[in-house]
Amino acid sequence: MEQSLISALERFAEHPRILIALDFDGCVAELTSVASQARPVPENARAIETLAALDGVELAYVSGRSLETLRELADPPAGVLLIGSHGAEKDLGEDAPGLQLSSTEEIARGQIIDTLTEVAADAEGAWVEHKPAGAALHVRNVDGEEHAEHVLEHGRAALALVDGAYIKNGKKVLESVVVLATKGEGITELREHTTPDAVLFAGDDVTDEQGFAVLSGEDIGLKVGEGETAATHRIAEPKDLAGVLRLIADRRADHGQEVRPHP
Numbered sequence: 001m002e003q004s005l006i007s008a009l010e011r012f013a014e015h016p017r018i019l020i021a022l023d024f025d026g027c028v029a030e031l032t033s034v035a036s037q038a039r040p041v042p043e044n045a046r047a048i049e050t051l052a053a054l055d056g057v058e059l060a061y062v063s064g065r066s067l068e069t070l071r072e073l074a075d076p077p078a079g080v081l082l083i084g085s086h087g088a089e090k091d092l093g094e095d096a097p098g099l100q101l102s103s104t105e106e107i108a109r110g111q112i113i114d115t116l117t118e119v120a121a122d123a124e125g126a127w128v129e130h131k132p133a134g135a136a137l138h139v140r141n142v143d144g145e146e147h148a149e150h151v152l153e154h155g156r157a158a159l160a161l162v163d164g165a166y167i168k169n170g171k172k173v174l175e176s177v178v179v180l181a182t183k184g185e186g187i188t189e190l191r192e193h194t195t196p197d198a199v200l201f202a203g204d205d206v207t208d209e210q211g212f213a214v215l216s217g218e219d220i221g222l223k224v225g226e227g228e229t230a231a232t233h234r235i236a237e238p239k240d241l242a243g244v245l246r247l248i249a250d251r252r253a254d255h256g257q258e259v260r261p262h263p
Ligand SMILES: O=P(O)(O)OC[C@H]1O[C@H](O[C@H]2O[C@H](CO)[C@@H](O)[C@H](O)[C@H]2O)[C@H](O)[C@@H](O)[C@@H]1O
Pocket: 023, 024, 025, 026, 030, 031, 032, 033, 034, 035, 036, 038, 062, 063, 064, 065, 066, 129, 136, 138, 139, 140, 170, 171, 172, 173, 175, 205
């Protein structure tokens, strides 16, 4: 780990109240060709369990996954806050209505699913994930980079004809949603809800950049992997996240932060 990251984490860990917000795919979990098989890297899961039991630490997942899928795949410890569907769904531990689409949005969602399903039918290996606010066209299993990119282009062109369909680009995926929300809005809401002294957000993908964009001051943005980023720091791959999380936990233990029992 780079010294500049170690120093930033040491300062971060000393704040009385911190919020650690984590993207799921490509950050806590390795990317896989079968999306339903993604699971936290075991060392990450253990570090998350440890942090979730510490006083003054709020943990959150901020993911493009639906809340339902996120709960199933990430299996977060009790008390971890959840932002799903890139900010359109939330579970902040309070009774709140789930995502409600208007009838116009329901119609647009149906059109998105039909449109992307037609595109996928023409491309071997492509498949469509149905999501609460839209759908995602996956091309990770399409042979050839160029062919996969062509399928995504086809999807973008077809979606241009659907009223109320917003586009989000990701890794080997094209998502279309009827509710325009961002991870930045999700992190801002988490910040208002938990009132931390500083926030760490880690993520690997294009949509995570909107999360990095709302960080400032003592916050830490942590990009996982390669690519342009507005994040202040970087680690190479998901398994490196465990070291980051453990460093924060160890540092807080050194400073005598109390550990509270699991609820
Ligand atoms: O915000 P995230 O938690 O990173 O979720 C983003 C999307 O992740 C999933 O797709 C990505 O991961 C899959 C499993 O590793 C991979 O097969 C796919 O190519 C990636 O794009 C998920 O399926 C999407 O719904 C999420 O929006």
